[in-house]
Amino acid sequence: MFYPGPLVALVDIGRTISLVIIGGGLLWLFIRALKGKEVDRRVIFLFIFIAVATPILFPITFGEKATRVVKAVYDKIESLPAGSTVIISFDFDPAMAPEVQPMANAITRHCLVKGHKIIFMSLFATGQALLTQTLRDVVETEFPDKKEEVDYVNLGYKAGNEGVLNVIISDFKKMFPTDVNNIPYDSIPALDDVSSCKDVDLIVSIGGGKPGVKEWVLFVGDPGRVPVACGVAAVVAPQMYPYYPKQLLGLLGGIKGAAEYESELIHNYPRFKDVDTPGLRMMGPQTLAHMVIITFILIGNLSFFIKKRKDRQ
Amino acid sequence: MRREVPLFITFFIGMLLIFSVFIPPMESLGEDFTVFFDIIAVFAFFLGGGNLLRVHVSKLTRQKRDWQYSIVTLLGFAVTLVIGLFKIGNPGGIAAAPTAAGSLFQEIFDYCLVPLGATMYSLLAFFVASASYRAFRAKNREATILLIAAFIILLGRTPFGTVVTGWIPESFDVLQVPNLAVWIMNAPNLAGQRAIMIGIGLGVVSMSLRVILGIERTYLGEDKS
Amino acid sequence: MRLLIHTTLFLSVFIFIGSSRIFSVEPSPQVQADTLVNTADTVGVSVAPVTSLLVDDYKYDNGEQLNLSWVPSIDDQLIDGKVSVYRVYRITNDSTRELIAELPPGSNSFTDKNLNRHDTYRYIVAAVSASDDEVLSTTTEPVQPQREWINFRRGYLFLLALIIGGAVIYYIQSARRGKKLFVRKIAGLEAVDEAIGRATEMGRPILYIPGILDMDDVQTLAAITILGRVAHQIADYDTKIRMPVSRSLVMTAARETIKTAYQTAGRPDQYSDDMVSYVTDEQFGYVAAVDGIMVREKPATVFLLGAFFAESLILAETGNSIGAIQIAGTARPAQLPFFIAACDFTLIGEELFAASAYLSGEPKALGSLKGQDVGKAIAMIVILVGVIAVTIGNAWDVKFMNDVKDMLTTIFSTQ
Numbered sequence: 001m002f003y004p005g006p007l008v009a010l011v012d013i014g015r016t017i018s019l020v021i022i023g024g025g026l027l028w029l030f031i032r033a034l035k036g037k038e039v040d041r042r043v044i045f046l047f048i049f050i051a052v053a054t055p056i057l058f059p060i061t062f063g064e065k066a067t068r069v070v071k072a073v074y075d076k077i078e079s080l081p082a083g084s085t086v087i088i089s090f091d092f093d094p095a096m097a098p099e100v101q102p103m104a105n106a107i108t109r110h111c112l113v114k115g116h117k118i119i120f121m122s123l124f125a126t127g128q129a130l131l132t133q134t135l136r137d138v139v140e141t142e143f144p145d146k147k148e149e150v151d152y153v154n155l156g157y158k159a160g161n162e163g164v165l166n167v168i169i170s171d172f173k174k175m176f177p178t179d180v181n182n183i184p185y186d187s188i189p190a191l192d193d194v195s196s197c198k199d200v201d202l203i204v205s206i207g208g209g210k211p212g213v214k215e216w217v218l219f220v221g222d223p224g225r226v227p228v229a230c231g232v233a234a235v236v237a238p239q240m241y242p243y244y245p246k247q248l249l250g251l252l253g254g255i256k257g258a259a260e261y262e263s264e265l266i267h268n269y270p271r272f273k274d275v276d277t278p279g280l281r282m283m284g285p286q287t288l289a290h291m292v293i294i295t296f297i298l299i300g301n302l303s304f305f306i307k308k309r310k311d312r313q
Numbered sequence: 314m315r316r317e318v319p320l321f322i323t324f325f326i327g328m329l330l331i332f333s334v335f336i337p338p339m340e341s342l343g344e345d346f347t348v349f350f351d352i353i354a355v356f357a358f359f360l361g362g363g364n365l366l367r368v369h370v371s372k373l374t375r376q377k378r379d380w381q382y383s384i385v386t387l388l389g390f391a392v393t394l395v396i397g398l399f400k401i402g403n404p405g406g407i408a409a410a411p412t413a414a415g416s417l418f419q420e421i422f423d424y425c426l427v428p429l430g431a432t433m434y435s436l437l438a439f440f441v442a443s444a445s446y447r448a449f450r451a452k453n454r455e456a457t458i459l460l461i462a463a464f465i466i467l468l469g470r471t472p473f474g475t476v477v478t479g480w481i482p483e484s485f486d487v488l489q490v491p492n493l494a495v496w497i498m499n500a501p502n503l504a505g506q507r508a509i510m511i512g513i514g515l516g517v518v519s520m521s522l523r524v525i526l527g528i529e530r531t532y533l534g535e536d537k538s
Numbered sequence: 539m540r541l542l543i544h545t546t547l548f549l550s551v552f553i554f555i556g557s558s559r560i561f562s563v564e565p566s567p568q569v570q571a572d573t574l575v576n577t578a579d580t581v582g583v584s585v586a587p588v589t590s591l592l593v594d595d596y597k598y599d600n601g602e603q604l605n606l607s608w609v610p611s612i613d614d615q616l617i618d619g620k621v622s623v624y625r626v627y628r629i630t631n632d633s634t635r636e637l638i639a640e641l642p643p644g645s646n647s648f649t650d651k652n653l654n655r656h657d658t659y660r661y662i663v664a665a666v667s668a669s670d671d672e673v674l675s676t677t678t679e680p681v682q683p684q685r686e687w688i689n690f691r692r693g694y695l696f697l698l699a700l701i702i703g704g705a706v707i708y709y710i711q712s713a714r715r716g717k718k719l720f721v722r723k724i725a726g727l728e729a730v731d732e733a734i735g736r737a738t739e740m741g742r743p744i745l746y747i748p749g750i751l752d753m754d755d756v757q758t759l760a761a762i763t764i765l766g767r768v769a770h771q772i773a774d775y776d777t778k779i780r781m782p783v784s785r786s787l788v789m790t791a792a793r794e795t796i797k798t799a800y801q802t803a804g805r806p807d808q809y810s811d812d813m814v815s816y817v818t819d820e821q822f823g824y825v826a827a828v829d830g831i832m833v834r835e836k837p838a839t840v841f842l843l844g845a846f847f848a849e850s851l852i853l854a855e856t857g858n859s860i861g862a863i864q865i866a867g868t869a870r871p872a873q874l875p876f877f878i879a880a881c882d883f884t885l886i887g888e889e890l891f892a893a894s895a896y897l898s899g900e901p902k903a904l905g906s907l908k909g910q911d912v913g914k915a916i917a918m919i920v921i922l923v924g925v926i927a928v929t930i931g932n933a934w935d936v937k938f939m940n941d942v943k944d945m946l947t948t949i950f951s952t953q
Binding site for chain 2: 039041044045047048049052062063064065067068069093094095096097098099126128129130132133135136156159160161162163166167180181182234235237238239241242254256283286287289290291292293294296297299300301304305
């Protein structure tokens with residue numbers, strides 16, 4: 001959220017008041033915990049609400065540095081020669097979009113600025129509409145010179161879950177005879193050198209559900225020996241670590257992963273300094289919410305021990 | 314006969330698909346059966362949609378408890394279906410994709426479905442907090458280890474983790490909280506997950522064999538094996 | 539049933555042992571291009587051509603691929619290399635040559651895919667200089683891709699499948715013969731009776747959620763089989779069951795299962811199709827509906843069994859907030875911590891698949907659980923040997939240990 005000049009002072013005041021409310025409230029709960037009192041779940045909900053809302057209304061931002069797992073994805077895209085083909089698969093639904101779409105947008109930006117060809121597709125029915133949003137907000141707005149069907153192609157959604165992957169590993173055209181604009185596969189210049197997934201240089205699956213990253217690794221990455229990278233919701237990231245670094249060359253986990261990628265991109269390509277970076281923006285609420293949760297865990301343990309001691313006495 | 318035919322189909326197709334993994338000319342059979350399943354599932358959608366309509370129309374006409382909500386469900390269902398099917402408000406007309414940019418269907422998706430889905434998903438933030446508050450108690454040794462691990466991971470996910478342990482020299486950087494968090498995820502967590510995954514894999518084999526050999530039949534609506 | 543098992547065993551052994559005799563693989567044609575006479579094809583010589591161009595059949599496929607290999611041009615050097623790209627040309631039957639791939643310097647092999655096994659193919663590889671001058675190799679002899687009937691590359695996988703599958707079948711047979719098998723107690727399943735009893739006493743319904751995937755997912759299948767056992771008890775106790783589902787096929791299967799359970803329990807009149815209702819395929823739309831049902835109807839017992847994703851904690855915490863006894867189970871490792879934190883009992887991974895056999899108590903089904911242990915023993919031994927081999931092999935470069943590591947990698951490769 002951006003505020004005009006005169007409002008900046010008010011924003012600072014608002015931020016300070018909110019932080020004082022959170023800090024004071026938690027301190028009060030701490031004191032109650034010393035008497036062995038538990039916290040009602042609704043109070044926890046209230047604090048989480050304030051902790052998330054404050055940095056959204058009164059922005060709090062933190063600097064991010066790409067960790068090794070995120071840097072691996074960035075470096076791979078950076079090292080591919082211009083004209084390489086990258087599949088970006090939108091394997092998520094609207095619910096997961098706020099967390100993972102910033103990754104899709106950042107990776108799309110990176111691929112286009114490097115001159116790679118992108119094949120957009122989706123294994124989720126609702127992913128196709130989200131894909132349209134990325135095309136509208138990133139590709140058409142920031143890269144007006146890039147032509148559909150030449151620099152990128154939108155194959156859209158195909159039903160069949162991993163069955164789709166099972167087919168496109170050997171024959172793309174069998175599953176996608178046309179793109180979403182009904183242009184025949186053979187008439188799409190961006191797909192001239194692509195007959196199957198084995199012909200692409202990198203696959204990036206964004207999502208975390210099923211079908212998703214795991215299916216891309218099992219049905220395409222491994223058997224076809226195609227490098228696979230992914231961006232997943234934070235809750236799914238632990239499940240993906242078994243595949244890193246051999247079957248997954250890198251992964252972006254949750255908003256933090258998106259923020260790290262965005263900061264790396266801005267650092268190396270200053271032209272993206274002014275584009276929207278929801279990943280970096282959302283790190284504020286996430287950090288504050290984590291701190292509140294940590295405090296509640298401490299409060300919970302404190303009241304637990306005090307109560308135990310009282311019971312013993 | 315009503316039971317024997319499905320059992321035979323299950324046995325025959327199950328064995329065929331197992332062997333197709335080892336027979337190159339039959340390798341694409343799995344793909345074909347996936348497509349067959351999708352076709353059947355599409356037809357089954359009519360059953361589901363029909364059931365939804367029946368339940369809510371009945372609730373509405375009989376004015377059962379909370380019948381007002383059924384109006385919202387039925388209206389949402391009808392409006393989205395009609396706009397999607399007939400591509401009403403689609404700049405590309407009837408030949409364009411339903412999700413073409415600027416179409417009414419896409420607008421419904423962007424401004425109704427996306428925020429509603431995101432709202433439900435964001436409930437997680439609240440529930441994670443209340444569940445952590447309840448579950449992470451140092452009740453015994455195992456719970457204490459869990460608590461410490463949770464603490465490190467939570468701190469490691471925030472810039473505070475870097476601030477708190479940034480002073481640790483490079484040669485001991487594994488002790489910095491963010492790196493410690495990555496280590497916990499990559500080593501103990503990974504080991505546990507892999508063990509569970511191996512167990513799951515074997516469980517799937519055993520369950521599939523029970524189904525293929527007809528020992529497990531409850532899913533066919535049969536109570537006795 | 540006995541006939542089915544015997545047929546399976548017979549088929550497996552027959553195909554495995556007999557395959558090498560019945561479907562013997564013909565030696566693949568391997569053609570070497572004569573690279574000595576290649577100056578005739580050269581246009582504006584500026585780099586040396588590739589040599590020893592070989593084409594041979596890609597092993598164990600459906601006759602769709604050919605492998606090419608060559609020795610790169612001597613001008614293809616890491617420093618000051620003169621080759622800018624290699625171009626691979628294909629001549630199908632007797633047609634003109636077509637460019638099929640451009641490969642970076644340093645390449646020495648290529649696999650041509652999606653071929654037709656009824657056609658013949660010849661190949662030429664051109665070394666291209668920076669000024670785009672092509673120097674062609676000679677053309678290979680015509681080759682036809684061969685179809686193989688058995689994928690021997692997966693021989694080890696077959697053997698493993700045979701051992702584990704065989705062990706499951708062996709223990710099923712032993713159990714049938716009356717052998718007593720020990721199965722450890724699973725707390726979550728022991729509590730099923732109590733959970734259903736509690737709902738009956740309180741006069742509140744039981745909510746059964748079979749995950750959010752379709753019938754093609756084995757976890758949903760497991761959830762439906764457990765439903766069969768649970769529904770039987772529910773019918774016996776005359777308790778109410780409520781089952782909102784997110785897939786139409788699951789709705790049909792669940793109705794059939796509950797109906798039969800009520801019939802078997804002698805209460806067919808108590809069954810109603812309304813017990814199972816379809817809500818929506820949309821993940822969080824479904825979650826909203828289930829949460830609403832939980833809050834409004836306050837079920838005494840909630841079963842969360844099947845495939846769950848991000849919604850696991852939302853459902854489990856809502857169930858916890860209404861004070862229901864919750865029995866959860868999933869084979870999604872990422873969701874297990876949430877269920878453990880918010881539910882009373884959690885079936886971890888394989889316990890979900892074992893549940894139906896456990897609840898039925900039938901010897902045949904329990905025997906299949908015992909068979910899994912053989913697989914686990916193999917996994918444990920292999921992990922132990924693998925860890926020792928990799929550690930010693932890497933630390934002291936012991937050849938024997940490196941060989942063991944290579945052997946295990948070959949056996950467990952999925953290619």
